[in-house]
Amino acid sequence: MVTSSHEAAHRIFQEHPGLFSGVSQILGLGLSPIASVTVLPTDLTEARPVERRIDTLLRCETEGDGSFLLAVEAQGKKDPDKTGSWAYYLSYLYAKYRLPPLLLVVCQDRATAEWAEQPVHIGPPRWPALTLRPLVAGPQNMPSIKDPAEARKDLALATLSVITHADDPDVGVILKALSKALQDTPEAVADPIVELISQGLGKRPAAQHWRNLVATDLSFYISPISEEIRDEGRAEGRAQGLVEERSRAILTVLEKRSVATTDDHRERIATCTDLDVLGVWLDRAFAVTSADELFIEGSEPQD
Template sequence: MSSLLHEVLVLLFRNRPDLAPELLRRVFKVELPPFAEVRIASADLSEAVPREQRADLIILLVDGKPVLAIVLEIQLSRDPDKLTSWPGYLVGARARYNCPVYLLVLCTDEAVARWCAKPIELGHPGFVLRPLVLGPNAVPIVTEPEQAAAMPELSVLSAIAHGKGEHGFAIAVAALAAAQGLDVERATLYDDLVLFWLNEAARSKLEEFMERGRYEYQSEIVRRHVAQGRVEGRVEGRVEGRAEGRAEGRAEGRAEAKAQDVLTVLDARGLPVSQELRQRILGCSDLAMLDCWLRRSVVIANSEELLHDH
């Protein structure tokens, strides 16, 4: 799991390097200098510092020349060696690009984030490194489809950080809708990642209206890690349990649950629902019709379109 998480987090920033300055601006209120483009730079800083130094990623803001460098580090556990290497990364990047440098540390565990955020005293008066640490609680919760479409990688990061919580379903709906506008390779990977880190209840709802029964991972990265059997075994067990529950449950209960799912999707997408429409949805006992409405709720522009035939 750790290897997969580290790999995909780096990949998100590599696919969209402007995600790093956006997080600096949004979360840490950093005033960014004017820039014309954002580039991925070599993460090997051994030429600038006389020992091997390799950060996870270095992102440059460029306006004719580098105006800001962001050293990105994915930190999933405590590592005392980073108290030495992180200052070296900043010194190396400063020497190479001759511009201001920020250290952005991304953690998926709050305890690790608190450890990483501790000041690093370098000895010289006033020379103290205070890493900018983005823990899971600081990652924006992206549930608005427009925001997710503008930066799909941020919506995937939101799913990784918050997919197990109460906002998991709304985040997933927005992220999966945003992925539809991407190339096939990225869309497939992002779909897998969102489903992989989703809580069980939300995943069950998504699998049902996606008409897949059990979601099969398509991207090589996720399939490689699922192939070990641990994750896939848990998923299969959950699906079998849901199948048994549906066989034993009453049709009335299934209809009520699906009706609530329709309303949840509409609410997650920010589409107002009139009282009349809400009553119509909750009063429907036709499972096939509810399935149709559930799929339609993901793509319509206005909630009143839900009942219209296309």
């Protein structure tokens, strides 16, 4: 199943194709700087009922090493079947475009990254016909960028740093550095980065931290995702206000009717966040003779 974090891990190379120049240096590939990039179709389906799609496919033109194809795959977990697919992708791409293909796998956890970077020999052990050797970018080798000045120098790499370190205990520091770096960045550049990071963090705890930073450090942005975050915050604030108001009303009604309440009763009412439940309890508060009657399942207020 395709997830938002999966999308961000490879789509960043579409948004910032030059990112691979820096990544290749970090991974020890040492390619010449990329002069231009063309985004190619990702559909590798043949004329048979088997659909094969790569995540991102780029044609890269370098200043000194000629042209090559960069296939980017986001991999969220170990998958023994995937290496066969990757070998197929590279063979198919070479046959179709007659250009050397290169596979980059982006991972968000060390175990998957260590699995993905193992060479796969295809053929007899004494004479493998093909050897699959992916480049792997993950938390084990991507820099952890925690300084706003460093993040500002290469926003794309800083974004990839967040995505690959999404489960790092220090991801909050990385997010703060990037949010600071984006404060003086044009919205046209910053908006896609804000979206990519939100996608890349998925449902991890760090996602809420990023949304809080967008709502505070980047509160002046008017991108759709920024507005969505602020709308959510306003909605949560309104809902919280209604919860508190309804809780107070229940206790006030009970007090006016001289219905005794204990600390446990008051705590249960104060900690309930379900407006529908609080509404039922408020209706009951006008009729009950004991606070315990508020919480009886299926009981109805008496006229």
